[in-house]
Amino acid sequence: MTNFEQVCQYNFPTVIRFGKGAILELGPHLKEQGVTRPLVVTDPGIVGLDFFVEIINELKERGLTPSVFHEISKNPVKSDVHSGQKAYVTGKCDSIVGVGGGAGMDVARSIAVLVNHDGDLFKYEDGVGDHLVTNEIPYMVMVPTTAGTGSEVGRSAVIADDQTHQKKIIFHPNLLAKRVFADPMLSMGLPRDITAATGMDALVHNIEAYLAKGFHPMCDGIALEGIRLAGESIAVAVNAPDLVSRSKMLIASLMGAVAFQKGLGVIHSVAHSLSAHFDLHHGLANAVMLPYGLKFNAEVCEDRIETIGSVLGIKDANVEKVAKYFFDLNNDLGIPTNLSAFNIGDGDVDKLAETALADPCHPSNPREVGLEDFKEIFINSL
Numbered sequence: 413m414t415n416f417e418q419v420c421q422y423n424f425p426t427v428i429r430f431g432k433g434a435i436l437e438l439g440p441h442l443k444e445q446g447v448t449r450p451l452v453v454t455d456p457g458i459v460g461l462d463f464f465v466e467i468i469n470e471l472k473e474r475g476l477t478p479s480v481f482h483e484i485s486k487n488p489v490k491s492d493v494h495s496g497q498k499a500y501v502t503g504k505c506d507s508i509v510g511v512g513g514g515a516g517m518d519v520a521r522s523i524a525v526l527v528n529h530d531g532d533l534f535k536y537e538d539g540v541g542d543h544l545v546t547n548e549i550p551y552m553v554m555v556p557t558t559a560g561t562g563s564e565v566g567r568s569a570v571i572a573d574d575q576t577h578q579k580k581i582i583f584h585p586n587l588l589a590k591r592v593f594a595d596p597m598l599s600m601g602l603p604r605d606i607t608a609a610t611g612m613d614a615l616v617h618n619i620e621a622y623l624a625k626g627f628h629p630m631c632d633g634i635a636l637e638g639i640r641l642a643g644e645s646i647a648v649a650v651n652a653p654d655l656v657s658r659s660k661m662l663i664a665s666l667m668g669a670v671a672f673q674k675g676l677g678v679i680h681s682v683a684h685s686l687s688a689h690f691d692l693h694h695g696l697a698n699a700v701m702l703p704y705g706l707k708f709n710a711e712v713c714e715d716r717i718e719t720i721g722s723v724l725g726i727k728d729a730n731v732e733k734v735a736k737y738f739f740d741l742n743n744d745l746g747i748p749t750n751l752s753a754f755n756i757g758d759g760d761v762d763k764l765a766e767t768a769l770a771d772p773c774h775p776s777n778p779r780e781v782g783l784e785d786f787k788e789i790f791i792n793s794l
């Protein structure tokens with residue numbers, strides 16, 4: 413139920429330069445801002461790719477002096493960030509450029525905190541010490557290379573403890589990138605399975621944002637258009653990628669991340685649990701669980717699920733038809749349609765449900781979710 417006596421906040425602040433060739437604006441933009449020694453943060457998988465080498469060469473040709481930092485873990489840990497801060501000092505850097513998927517951008521954003529703040533990174537954890545982030549954050553821009561997390565328009569980072577692997581959130585409004593250079597050409601060479609998994613993450617962000625509780629018509633509008641763009645382009649981007657499909661997926665992923673300031677839901681909670689216990693790729697887990705999550709939510713938001721169906725071009729859309737659409741889509745993308753494909757069985761349901769219940773995403777789900785509900789969702793998806 414909408415409460416019009418409540419004050420809401422709507423926030424769409426990032427400058428996004430989107431389109432083929434946007435990356436060529438990076439060097440001139442940094443110079444315009446008066447910074448010439450960026451620390452370019454990326455992951456080991458990207459650092460050797462042609463487009464990354466070209467980005468660095470282009471910056472040098474423009475008279476800039478970039479330092480590259482790429483020693484980061486697949487799931488970034490605190491020591492990665494502290495090493496990056498040292499690289500910033502050694503390179504006498506004056507700005508930060510995050511290049512990559514979520515990992516590179518999370519580390520870039522966390523290094524930005526440590527540049528002018530002493531001590532251990534976790535001192536500044538969200539809800540614990542974020543009020544201690546009072547000094548200047550260096551000029552920071554982001555360059556996405558996958559169409560998935562949409563982290564480039566976010567203001568938080570997830571970093572794990574090296575020993576316990578416990579994940580902590582670093583969040584501050586000043587960690588928002590000053591500018592995003594979203595160039596679809598950078599995602600052109602992405603492998604098929606990564607395109608499928610990250611693309612489904614983007615689609616699920618839009619879907620869960622649209623279904624999330626709360627009155628946010630601006631996010632709803634963005635999410636529905638994001639669903640439409642992802643729906644009409646994901647199969648092409650995976651199976652026969654071209655500029656049009658890559659462009660639509662890239663903007664859909666940005667739109668998903670903008671829209672989920674409204675909230676996410678039950679699908680992300682079960683996906684997080686599957687990644688924690690079985691190391692499943694985040695987007696892959698979301699893709700598998702999407703139809704099951706929608707069926708669970710149907711009793712409280714049937715009309716919204718039907719709207720999603722009509723946006724996807726499903727004739728006389730209803731919940732069953734929408735769920736079938738996503739089972740078929742997963743088949744088309746080479747993604748399994750149940751958890752048995754990952755050797756997950758009845759004996760795993762209790763621990764999966766407990767971890768999902770502790771996840772922070774489901775409080776914004778349109779239907780309240782308890783432990784027994786989570787067990788039911790997992791059992792249905794075996």
Ligand SMILES: [Fe+2]
Pocket residue numbers: 561613617680694698
């Ligand atoms: Fe996600």
